[in-house]
Amino acid sequence: MFDRELDHLPPEARWREWMHRVEATIFAAQEPVGREVLARIVGKSCSIDLLIDDIREELRGRPYDLVTVAGGWKHLTRPAYADAIRAAVGASERAVDLTQSEILVLMCIAYFQPITRSELSSFFGKEVSRDLIGALRGAKLIASGPRSPTPGAPYTYVTTREFLLEFGLDTLRDLPDFEALEDAGLLSKEKLLAGDIPSGLASGESDGEEEPESDVVEDSLS
Template sequence: MQRVEATIFAASEPVGRETLARIVGKSCSIDLLIDDIREELRGRPYDLVAVAGGFRHLTRPAYADAIRRAFGTAVGESERAVDLTQSDVLVLMCIAYFQPITRAELSSFFGKEISRDLIGHLRGAGLIASGPRSPTTGAPYTYVTTKQFLLEFGLDTLRDLPDIEALEDAGLLSKEKLLAGDIMPDFAGSEEYDGVQVDE
């Protein structure tokens, strides 16, 4: 158990099950070891979490304010790959839910052309990558999310994304509006949307 915890603690990225199995042997249950470590960490200011297909030590959200006061930033904020605009987040959300997806398909969702610059910004941040070529005419590139996307948003797998129906029930997303291209009328500009300045 201590070898597993020490390995995860020392690693700069999430440690996968294959690596942990090399440490303790394939006959040992990784899940039981992780559960035991989490039990020992109960009440501590950090926990062992599953993220991006591996395990990582992270401080608990309750201590973010204390860390921010001490260092001027919470853990993870200084490592943020890029500052995302509302437009970036909306496009990234569509890629995450509908991948693999082409730029033309993204443009049809929003009723406005999605610029190559916006796609380049997300690619440069390591949040998206090229997926398989689309079987449509011209075989355009598709886009998919990356491991960095999972790390950035604290997800273990894409199955951890909020359920679309739950987002609709909470009033945060309307699938009908999204598919009708009605999610954000002034998406391509830098005009105000519901009182929020949208920066491109």
């Protein structure tokens, strides 16, 4: 039987072994590792948060760190070494390659979810096509949310866990505010409200109400 408690070890050695177990598990995992997983390999009295703090302290000055992403912990290299990594192995392919229109719609869904396609179209002042919504769904960045209480009960859209992973967020509370996005030149609140956005939003079929969709993603966030 796997020994979680390690009662035979003195306290300092026990804590060190728990640190090694946690760091090794996170290092080996491809996805962020949640608290419930780590709880299987440490003692019941162990504070996982304090353990993570001690690991991160030991990683101070190293080119990588433990970060909280999508409700778990993951090893990530520090941004300061991005240029060196690109020079050595080339630019890594992003899981998702989005157009400017898709990014704008995705950001609106992230900030105002749950939101319908009609509400998105009204917000931008031009039709948001099913093709564009389909592209974001195909990338698993959004999913169907609850039905809207408006006439016809159209589906709303919400972001997913994959959205958090793609953008390195722990929860939706980590989304930057509009002012930060404007300062970075990534989003203009005035342009959004004025509908001053690329015409590509209206490409593809755009007539009629939202069609029912059955493939609701269970881990979507509202």
